[in-house]
């Protein structure tokens with residue numbers, strides 16, 4: 001199969017979905033002629049024109065609020081936030097409106113919004129341009145949360161998100177944009193359902209549940225551990241909401257040992273919820289307490305010299321797996 | 328709507344010392360920036376950098392003779408122009424970029440945003456541009472309540488002016504008659520978007536201030552003396568208790584939005600015109616030469632002194648250590 005980058009996969013997904021009907025609109029800061037600061041919206045303005053693909057003022061709450069208003073009146077907006085951290089600016093719109101508008105007004109409206117936002121530490125961007133805010137929205141009923149780790153997943157999930165009649169927050173880790181992976185040719189269309197985890201590596205000793213960039217780090221750690229004869233299973237939930245509990249729990253049943261790895265800060269990260277669900281439903285399958293690795297519970301320093309102290313490392317993962325096995 | 332600020336400025340009204348100070352501060356800002364870009368190319372700097380080259384006159388004119396250490400400043404995310412004009416030591420700014428403990432953040436690192444120097448009234452800047460609008464009315468409110476006659480000045484780009492908090496902030500400033508000065512550094516572009524593609528005002532961004540009953544004007548931001556005069560009037564007004572002012576200062580970036588930006592979305596002729604004919608430093612230097620206030624080698628001497636000052640600042644910042652891991656756990660709570 002051909003290999004393309006996650007950036008190329010997302011661009012393809014956007015083009016294909018924009019092509020399907022003219023009610024899809026894509027907007028955000030510098031997404032038009034410029035093609036987006038991460039070059040994710042390249043070529044869309046040229047192909048679909050300035051009414052469907054447009055640069056907005058720097059006004060994130062208006063971007064998300066307007067997307068909601070468009071969605072309940074028949075359009076299918078695909079807004080972009082330049083950085084995932086900016087959900088803070090549009091917090092009311094994301095947290096209080098996207099997921100609740102339909103429900104609180106009795107359930108007759110549909111909110112087909114796909115809000116894309118790049119997340120994660122990359123290159124010393126500091127405390128307000130490096131965060132991974134996805135877990136906040138596990139606490140916001142009514143929104144879906146997609147967080148792909150491979151080009152294949154990114155394209156398949158994005159296409160599904162855009163076709164879904166509910167709001168989907170689509171988080172893209174910046175350090176994954178240039179990573180390559182197998183993706184079917186454009187004519188071989190595929191979709192990945194929301195709420196379906198993917199077993200990235202099968203194993204029988206320990207289950208690692210990881211998201212975004214940490215799926216890659218976990219897979220590398222698993223290779224190292226394989227050399228020592230330790231057989232690690234790596235599962236990527238791919239969407240945090242809905243969360244594919246079945247796949248996670250059946251792996252836990254098999255291995256009895258669980259490590260959750262994410263770049264979000266540890267306290268209140270998505271791992272907290274996943275660990276709680278495992279302890280509620282699979283406590284007696286466990287041979288050891290669930291372990292979690294996240295970044296420290298402090299703002300992310302800008303210094304590139306300090307950044308590695310925040311990002312979970314292969315060594316932290318292999319150490320934690322050893323501890324789980326020795327428990 | 329907003330009027331273009333003009334004034335027949337008499338050079339005689341300025342001491343030679345003040346004029347040379349304006350020149351020196353502008354050169355300092357430019358050379359600081361050029362050297363920082365060099366350090367970036369050497370791979371020593373974290374994150375992105377938005378060069379402030381081409382707009383030095385705006386900050387030097389508005390700050391150097393008008394603001395005291397006790398006046399509050401929220402700087403823009405472009406260059407270190409305002410921080411330098413307000414007197415933040417260069418070694419501390421370089422220290423923030425290099426991530427050494429010499430920096431104002433004692434090694435956490437800061438880019439343009441997140442340096443602070445409370446001893447000089449420099450209260451920081453949001454990484455989310457435009458989020459300083461609301462914070463700024465808070466410090467202006469403090470000054471009013473505490474009767475300190477401190478003025479708050481908030482800088483922001485044309486792009487940041489499209490953030491919603493500008494309007495909330497202007498409303499407060501007008502309503503409570505706050506001692507605050509808004510200085511919009513209108514360099515026409517916000518990354519790739521021209522201001523008239525993203526703002527509903529057709530003539531001037533300053534026109535928005537009218538709706539809030541706030542004095543406003545548009546000024547040539549590359550004329551350091553005009554910037555000094557217009558800001559002086561605004562500062563005096565604030566100190567007299569006559570409330571806020573909105574100044575839209577026109578300028579242009581010489582470099583792209585960030586280092587590495589292709590900068591191919593601007594009209595190259597326009598850019599050339601700004602660089603060649605509207606450079607604040609070049610024009611001011613010519614003005615002083617033409618009026619026989621300075622001779623060429625006086626400028627050369629200033630340039631050399633500034634070069635020396637910058638090299639020393641970099642050496643100080645670079646020789647300072649980077650912190651160890653413990654640093655990230657310090658300072659979260661008072």
Ligand SMILES: Cc1ncc(C[n+]2csc(CCOP(=O)(O)OP(=O)(O)O)c2C)c(N)n1
Nearest residue numbers: 029405454455456484485486487516517518
């Ligand atoms: C709230 C927010 N939105 C977007 C960004 C990303 N961003 C950083 S600078 C910038 C453009 C700012 O333009 P302007 O205010 O005109 O200042 P200039 O860069 O032209 O000096 C953008 C969109 C940000 N940092 N914060």
